[in-house]
Amino acid sequence: MEGIKMSSSKSIMSTHIFSTDHKTIGKQFLFLGIFFLLFGGFQALLIRWQLAYPEQPVPWWLLGFIINGEAGMITPDVYNQLFTMHGTIMIFWAITPLLIGAFGNFLIPLQIGAKDMAFPTLNMLSFWTFFLSGVVLLSAYFLPTGAASGGWTSYPPLSLPAGGIPGLGQAFWTLSITLMGVATMMGAINYVITVIRLRAPGMTYFRMPLSVWGLWLTSILNVIFVPVIAAGLIMLLIDQLLGTQFFLAGRLAAGGGGDPLLFQHVFWIFGHPEVYILILPVWGIVSELLSVFSRKPAFGAKVTVICMSTIVVLSSIVWGHHMYTTGMSPLLGKTFMFLTLLISIPSSIFFFNWLATLWRGSLHFDPPMLHTMAVIWVFAIGGLTGLYNATVTADIYLHDTMFVVGHFHYTMAASVLFGGYAAIAHWYPRMFGRMLNPLLSKIHFWGTFITINLVFFNMMVTGYAGQHRRLYYPGEFEFLQPLADMNIFITIMAFFLGAFQILFLYNFIHSMLKGKVAENNPWKANTLEWTMDYPIPHGNFSTIPQVVNGPHEYSNPNIKDADWVCQTVKIEGDS
Template structure:
């Protein structure tokens, strides 16, 4: 049904009225807790990930505190865990901090906020469906996040010892880095964090994977089968294209991570030797048996985790494309190149994983292959960037917080993309691998790009969630503080990387060649705190606006997408009438739309009117 083109002279509105609306009463729990409504699930994901953002941010501030004041009293964390030592944290604790910071931010914030929150909320609304294809599966995909969150808490050492068997609390939290390279992660004797907490960590990652997989199957099915009449593939908003491509990426990449995770659990619990070579003596324990390969984990892990980088970016790219077009009051520049470049990123994303392993000791000839594919993946990203700038060019820009965050996305993505070229150049990567240059690069992509895109997305679609607008002035203050805090924190990291400062060092300053970097790190830490506390403005604005925000109608931004034809907030089943689509989603300032500067996808313009005004 989805690919039916409506006849041009027949709107087809009346006959579809009231389809599929079950009017049975739902209990509170059915409606708001174990809900199968995609909008509620999306909001549940959004609220959960925003809370986790604060948790991950707190862990990051712990990392920054140690780098600014190494081995001095650390507030809160020091009192809680190291009260007897004067609040000075241990190196084990520091490794736990950056491990769990990355873990929380990647698995509980970035991936679920894009696919879980925005994917769930937007896909049915933007394609004109009344819900997801599999509503129950959708509900499960949210609730499978909670075992993951619980197990990550156990991995952090927060559970009671009789239950979690993590000996030593947070001091023995998972500390292998989010990449969990064996043998550190495979042998229990390798570190305090390699004991039970690492098993919890792997279990939690598996649950996140199950949750993502349920979502991914659902998104693909929904987008393929449930589009409204007239919503052809090339009339889909780029957000939907991005979600679709992301879902495909997840479906193909995730099984590899899940399998690798089970293999590592088997190595730890069942005594297998997938990743453990023979004769290794760690901390004077008995030598290991078996002839495994530690590099196998790196290959399997990055085979998932490199596509995952795009899982963490593509949806934001799609959303920013939609918002930039709307806020520039202008069609997206190069719609099809945008789609094709996303597809190219997804395709190439599967053959570049080796660029994380240039100095890992794999076959050097492989390094060349991966280097060329990595260089090539920069191309679709460049094309997208030029198209975003082309979209802004000549538009009537609305400088609200949505627009500002989107422009920040583009600007930060340029930095993140360009710094990637340094590490794609294998010989340069020999030097900057595992230095702060890498840290700078992925924060520019994941925070600078994705998170600013998410900030914009929250403000843009908030009216659809609650029927009220967020306060634009507060949002602007939040934007400015985040932008300044972010850049002052992360831009100097490029320089630290060039200076040769390795990642994951609890105290780099005892090396002579790094000792002069302390003052710069203190400035960066101050900026990180500014950025961290600025997020309370976002949370405050979010909560305050739910109840007190300015009320708005269905389409406060004068946008074109189908979601803006539904009531704000949409009821169960989303649309009053089944929408029929006549245009692509980007017909802003079209000459055929009369005196309005937008043209809803559902608005039918008679042929005659089009012929007269767009004939040349």
């Protein structure tokens, strides 16, 4: 381990680009994540355009002039590239850096009272490997045959050369995700060790803020399951490039041949935990912020932690519910269904704890709180609609329809987006020393909240009405023609949703330069990251704090004149 090197040379290279300061790296991840979020969101709008107005050229305000195609129209291969890259980018290059990269880096050392990550150089390497993986991913667009178009799941044999997708796009996809996995591993090892080793004195595991718990559990899942997908991707990559046949079978396999189902198993053994990898930081942040803005301790914090840990364990043995229609044996199907449904016990327990935190609190509806409450709303819908997909019979009908798309957008897109916005709004003063404009934040919140529900809920409705996924032109089928109006409605709402994100971007950049200068602890929160002056120096704490309280001592009757107390201040009269 390096220890902290206070470099005397304050060149831009070392302080802003190749910095080993976890706060700078966190911001780098944040900016990169927002860039990819916008990029992926833009692709989503193009997908929606095609679904609603399949015969009309893309207008200029959707940058129709850069879409290669006949008279500005999206062609089927471009459309397939769009949804493939949209899914890939949003999952691996937008959500991952936004929550795990940015807030994992920024919050973990600050909230546990450490000077930096355990391995600062590794941390920097993690970001730049991640950056490189993004470059590889996007460079596929410059291939003459374009980027990957085999879906974000990239099932072989379609994703192999024999599957009929021309060019190297698929190989670029596989390679970039493998690189991303390496970057994620570096980050995850760092987070896991930092939490275990660098907690300040007195910071016991149950005195850690729940946001750190969420991030830590996510990192543990990452360490265990990213190598699994790496193994699958390495096999897929050499299938694609060297012509082996691990995932090829039937007529396409010249001799020998393997089994395409193996890839699906490996993919979902990683893929299902990945869902929780993305959502766990949000759960932690929501649990924490609810407590801050209710001015009340997080209800049953220990139980919440135990529930999240249980879900971590359960998440690793339920992957089969993604494969009910592959013709798996009845016994396996039943087992996976039972295990999947077990997840609803811990989920409903901590969900109940969230609501109980609000009960008898004193709710302050600042922008972070609004977003946090929105997570409760969208996650309730997302979680409950998961029940359909966990049920074998209902899933036989709903599998691979827009219902599934709507469901996982509720859990992964809406929840994560609101969780991310909550986190940005809450920690923005710590990151940039200024406040976000509250009025713009509230307009952005309400606009996003209304439109996002109309978009994703109606996606589920179209799925229930039978529309299957990844259709270039649903009107091809007679039974989907009545859905044309609905698809147009969803698309219009999606455009509004996109417009509100532009508002956020404006607020984000404008407040960074001209926002109101923030005080040191604007939300009157207990946790350690609010204790020092802005800007927080490299090394965070001049002396490592001694922690004496849990993170949620709000409205403790023993505190005089305030409803909060820093984790380092002893409360008189408290046992």
